[in-house]
Amino acid sequence: MYSCSDLKKGLKLLIDGEPHVIVQYDFTKPGKGQALYKCKLRNMITGSLFDRTYRSGESFEPASLDERDMQYLYQDENGYVFMDKKNYEQITLSEETLGDDKYFLIDNMDVEILMYGERGIGISLPNFVNLRVTQADPWVKGDTAAGNNKPATVETGYTLQVPSFVDEGTLIQIDTRTGEYATRVKE
Amino acid sequence: MQEPNWQIARKRATLEARARILQQIRAFFIAADFLEIETPQRIPANAPELHIEAIPSADWFLQTSPELCMKRLLAAGYERLFQICRCWRAGERGTRHLPEYSMLEWYRSNTDYQKLMNDCELLLTSLKIDRSLAWQGKDIDLTPPWPRLTVKQAFVQHSQIGLDEALSTDQFETIMTEQIEPGLSSRQPTFLIDYPVEHASLARRKPDDPTVAERFELYIAGLEIANGFSELTDPEEQQKRFTAEEALRRKIGKRPYPCPEPFLKELAALPPSAGIALGIDRLIMLLCDQKIIDDVVSFTPEQL
Numbered sequence: 083m084y085s086c087s088d089l090k091k092g093l094k095l096l097i098d099g100e101p102h103v104i105v106q107y108d109f110t111k112p113g114k115g116q117a118l119y120k121c122k123l124r125n126m127i128t129g130s131l132f133d134r135t136y137r138s139g140e141s142f143e144p145a146s147l148d149e150r151d152m153q154y155l156y157q158d159e160n161g162y163v164f165m166d167k168k169n170y171e172q173i174t175l176s177e178e179t180l181g182d183d184k185y186f187l188i189d190n191m192d193v194e195i196l197m198y199g200e201r202g203i204g205i206s207l208p209n210f211v212n213l214r215v216t217q218a219d220p221w222v223k224g225d226t227a228a229g230n231n232k233p234a235t236v237e238t239g240y241t242l243q244v245p246s247f248v249d250e251g252t253l254i255q256i257d258t259r260t261g262e263y264a265t266r267v268k269e
Numbered sequence: 270m271q272e273p274n275w276q277i278a279r280k281r282a283t284l285e286a287r288a289r290i291l292q293q294i295r296a297f298f299i300a301a302d303f304l305e306i307e308t309p310q311r312i313p314a315n316a317p318e319l320h321i322e323a324i325p326s327a328d329w330f331l332q333t334s335p336e337l338c339m340k341r342l343l344a345a346g347y348e349r350l351f352q353i354c355r356c357w358r359a360g361e362r363g364t365r366h367l368p369e370y371s372m373l374e375w376y377r378s379n380t381d382y383q384k385l386m387n388d389c390e391l392l393l394t395s396l397k398i399d400r401s402l403a404w405q406g407k408d409i410d411l412t413p414p415w416p417r418l419t420v421k422q423a424f425v426q427h428s429q430i431g432l433d434e435a436l437s438t439d440q441f442e443t444i445m446t447e448q449i450e451p452g453l454s455s456r457q458p459t460f461l462i463d464y465p466v467e468h469a470s471l472a473r474r475k476p477d478d479p480t481v482a483e484r485f486e487l488y489i490a491g492l493e494i495a496n497g498f499s500e501l502t503d504p505e506e507q508q509k510r511f512t513a514e515e516a517l518r519r520k521i522g523k524r525p526y527p528c529p530e531p532f533l534k535e536l537a538a539l540p541p542s543a544g545i546a547l548g549i550d551r552l553i554m555l556l557c558d559q560k561i562i563d564d565v566v567s568f569t570p571e572q573l
Contacts (some may be wrong), residue, residue: 087360109363112450113486113496114468115442116320117360135443139521231279245275265272 086119094145101126101145124243126203129178149194154187173202185240186211187257207258212267213237215252281425283565286322297395301350308338314529317514322359337532339376344538351375358488364561371549379543380464381499386460387547389487404490404555405454417460427452441572458489470510489555504536
């Protein structure tokens, strides 16, 4: 069982018998009062999103899902297609099912597909992925401060803040758990 | 060559502003004839509170607030005191919470909580002399006086149920965060004042309404910035309230805390006083237009 202190973004819980994932999480505590744990949850089967606030003392059943090793192939009009490398079986996950995870998929990448019976309901990404910057303002000469930042877009369409020295064409590493820039990748 | 850690490097502008603000706060209190004080951060006992978890340190605790030592100083005759220090509260981590954070506390003897609210207005307008503030797209007018709304009035204006019902059905905090806080003005700071006595274990009862205590919280742009009150100076009543908090802690299976005996003993010498705790990190968030607390400290626990 999980307690409130285990709650965090990405944690999977069983609620009313169905797997849910926490897509947004915050801890709050009004004044000297009791702690509240605010979650935005996605039902991993229906895709529906809702807010729920928990209070200390509540406990949660982990959603233990089977995982299948698969490879990401491509995107088509129905969604994102993955293949089991052992038996070549393919499954398609919709854009809603993947949520922001869709931004971190690279062709031929190995991922784990979370299964609910025979149905794929989500993916488990590596902690870091390398993606190429396709759009960013040029580096302003003289801007040497290590802390300055600017927005950049990577090849999957994802936009994030990067250091000012990162130019178009640079391969960068992104932390998929936070969605933030980690470092440049040497090529 | 290892690339500089950008998650830390990018905080430079905010950390520079933070350093300036800390200096301005010190200058403000020194100019107002307050004595800057340091008290031990590791102590044998904190004030027992139902919803605050202290972090043990050997057989003592890290302070959850410097308030007990600050009040012992007041009782010893020091009239105006301030302190900027670290406090620790176990399990508190969110976009506006860190388990280790910076607190500003100040205390005045021979006055009450109304004076501290005036101090807040003066402090903020000394830090923002143009008397305006923009935070996350909200424009806030800092021109004093700021509205002072009782908790009772706030429930009438913003809650679907009354204060008494919220208390008896254990919904006080939920309604506070879900209905009252979002209902408070985003154009002006607001003081929420006069809390139910059971939510103010170290505060004095209001003479004309003993069901409430002279405690206030300052909200700016929906952020809870400071908590202040007229001090309870009656050792017997303080002992009773500590015992009640301890009984509630035991009832829900929380670890018992030792009683701060020297504080209770010296409380009898405390003149009528008022004290306030202000979250420095939240103030920096507000003044630097930062949405999450991680971006106003050099390191979060996760970055260590």
